[in-house]
Amino acid sequence: MANVYMKAFFLTAAIVLLAFFFINQLDLMRATDLQRGIDSMLFDSESERLVYAYTQLMGNDTQAVCSYASSTAKARATRAYELSEKIRYFEQSNVVNADYERIKEQYYLANAALYVNVQTAAKYCGTGPYTTILFFYKTRQDCPECQAQGAVLDSVVKGNSNVRVFAFPIDTDYEFVNMLARGHNATSAPSIVVNEGNVLSGLHSEDEIRAILPSVTAQRGK
Amino acid sequence: MAAPNEYARSTLKLQERKDLAVFGLIGIAAIIFIFLTISYQIVFMLYAIASIFIFCTYFMLWNEKEGEEHFADTGKYPHITVLIPSFNTRHTIFECIRTCKGSVYPGKLDILVIDDGSTDGSYELLQKVEGIELHRQVKNGGKAAALNYGIEKAKGEIVACVDSDTYLAKNTLKQAVKHFAEGENVASVVVFICVNNPRNLLQRIQELEYWVSFGFFFKTIATVNGLYVTPGPTALYRKDILQKLGGYDEKNLCEDLEIALRLQKHGYRISACHQTIVKTEVPDNLKQLYKQRLRWYRGGAANIIRYSELFFNKKYGDLGFFVLPTMLGSGLVAALFMAWTILFTAKNALSWLLPFTYDFSAGMTLTAISVGNGFFMLNSGWILWVFAICIWGYFLVKSFEMVGEHFQLKHVLPLLCLLWIYPLFLGFVFMVSYAYELFGVKYTW
Known part of the structure; x- marks a missing residue:
């Protein structure tokens, strides 16, 4: 057996x-x-x-x-x-x-x-072909603000087809990502950069982001 | 026909088994541990590999022992008493008695019906039936008590306990009784139990389940004397052995499981006869099925603890080392897996509510992009299950051969349900049965 x-x-x-x-x-x-x-x-x-x-x-x-x-x-x-x-x-x-x-x-x-x-x-x-939003977030550490910011960005993009988000984790060893982050003085997460403008650190509401979207786009037109 | 499913149960209250709560706690601890430490995929794959091993063992056992079941007609046909306990079974018992009377049996045969205090008028109707011996218990005492009463009254050397919603074939008794000739220590013979006239999908699923369980699996484990249950619908016993062991346990939820384990414990053999098929009524709705399985699992848990000494005990060979552990294990794992799936789904649902998918697609779920290639969503772990299901398919084919059926289109849907939905349902019931033990919910039938 x-x-x-x-x-x-x-x-x-x-x-x-x-x-x-x-x-x-x-x-x-x-x-x-x-x-x-x-x-x-x-x-x-x-x-x-x-x-x-x-x-x-x-x-x-x-x-x-x-x-x-x-x-x-x-x-x-x-x-x-x-x-x-x-x-x-x-x-x-x-x-x-x-x-x-x-x-x-x-x-x-x-x-x-x-x-x-x-x-x-x-x-x-x-x-540019569309408005860009650079989004820096963290993966390794728990970052509830990053998750919340991601959701906000989702909803911003949904309401505006002329916006694209480029998301990068800043707690990794990718040199090109670190370069991007350094270039924009993004040291904390979440941070967002709209059309190569100034970095906005911390959590921002949909309304705040929407408010800067058209004005930034307009400035770029100059 | 609104046939009552199985023996209509009394409202007998049994004592609680709080000690089972410990096992419930261990189970919950295990779920939490698995949930926190191991990925769903790994659990999924380990489960598949364990299943493959168990199936392979059955496959090997089947192929080693196939074709050994041949018995010469010894010409010895001992006196059989058919015991039919009845409690409010007017819809089925007359057909049951008719099939018993229609048995072709060369030896002496008598039929003893024990009415267990019916209130639906079936006793009065039974009084008019000729060719049976009718006894009445005034107070409803439960099926086991009725059977014990019948055993005392039975004149036969062999007693055939038949549920009142079960219909014998003409040759059932003649074929089954031959198995007692295998040896003096064969205390019981079980037969191939199938579903009577399945009318809806749920019954068709159970039909396939019964074919595989009572067909393939029972035949296989009987070859290593691993039968742990002498199913209530129909089982034959040597009366003197039953009496020596004290008859059925009247305070047991699954008296058919308990008596089989008791026979095994005392070193008796249980043989299986697959040259005949008896048909039984099965639950035709989910609620009834849920109640039935809850009783099986709760009774199973209580009896397993009571007979825990059989587990991994050399004395009991394959029953202790393989059959019982895999039976218990598969139930436990199914329950754990079910619990785990619920937790996993809940976690995902929660993440969906508080969007969490932001490792990659932070701000990227915008257009509900379809990935296009469905194969990206196909978990590779499934491949292991495909293999497991293939081996199980072989068992199914063998079971079909045993029943003498051909696979038809009507079997496809029940088969798919049996493979996908049914295990989740059973896992769920298993889980509930543990929860009931944990919170000390009273036993009722």
């Missing part, structure tokens, strides 16, 4: 191994899909950067470049959102999560590159 248990044990081990083979495949498929999405985001940012650099270098007409940038910018921001959602599911669904940290870092990098490009376009073309 002990024999039966041994056999069952080995059969179980074999089945679990086989199952893990499939689990690994599924997890890899997801990781590959995400990697492809991030690569494509980075590629787009890089090519756009080249276009700006080249146009500036040659002193060519900026009109065509700027209209191209504004036509693609919103779609790219939406794709960045999609990716962030996928990464969230990736973390929940994957059993083998070895790639998670790397993918997360690359995602933040790609998102930062997108942000920098949007700001470049704003400077270069005089007006």
